[in-house]
Amino acid sequence: MKKVYSVVLLIFALMLSACSSKDNETDASQTEANSESPQSEGATNLGNVDSQKNLFSVEVTIPAQFYEISESGPLSQEDVDKAVSELSIKSGVLNDDGSVTYKMSKAQHEEFLKSYKDSVNSTISDMLNDENNESLTDITYSDDLTQFTISVDGEKFSMFDMFNALAFYIEGTYYQLFNFVPIDDVDVQVDFINKDTGEVIETTRMSEMNSTEEISTVTE
Known part of the structure; x- marks a missing residue:
């Protein structure tokens, strides 16, 4: 029995099977409008995990340390783009420090955690x-x-x-x-x-x- 599971396969399997629901145009427009609105709940820096939660959107930055221990090689923006497409979330950006910032609606975030x-x-x-x-x-x-x-x-x-x-x-x-x-x-x-x-x-x-x-x- 293979006791040691491929970590790379695990990560992408999780991404592939996670939330698949897409925002409709109305939700997207509400999110964009809200990001510029003073109704924001504010930004929170949680240690090395940065999060920004608005009324309709969530931004999460996964620190580089996670990818350093879980990937066989460095991430590329192409890898991030693929994950974003398969997760059906708004966007993902590979930052200069190796961290990845994901943006999604609150509904997508809740569905992601559930899925x-x-x-x-x-x-x-x-x-x-x-x-x-x-x-x-x-x-x-x-x-x-x-x-x-x-x-x-x-x-x-x-x-x-x-x-x-x-x-x-x-x-x-x-x-x-x-x-x-x-x-x-x-x-x-x-x-x-x-x-x-x-x-x-x-x-x-x-x-x-x-x-x-x-x-x-x-x-x-």
Whole structure:
């Protein structure tokens, strides 16, 4: 069983399956008008994640650090344009510092977050239904994607199974960044529990990964 999932494939799979609804012309005109209107709720700088929320629009800047750990090579504007087209959002700009600024309506943003969880569910389904899977029996997650719980067969569980946490590190991080969590506050915890006893076998946290990006574990 391939325990280490291609991060590049994950990112683009998530983008492809995320929100697909497009703004109609009325909503677009309202958004443009509102961006120049004094009715704006104001701009907020959330650590390294910049967000600007108007009455009808949302602007999110995903910091370069995220792409540095999740891509096999540097992003191009062409990559961003492709994502924007497939996400059916207003625009995306690759900034000089490597960050990417996305603009979308509030409705698109809400739909993105909702549809994103469909992608997470798809990833979970693939893991559980893999013909070579022997130990994983169930996977659940918190609503804010900060914590994932993986139930395993205690007799078949091995340390190699812990590499499944890598997929959820990426998915949890991306969701939190789009949900306006500062990158310094982003963290994802994955608990491996014995399906029969409920005992926590291992806990891994993204924040405890070392510089070589190996999984650092905390034994409960």
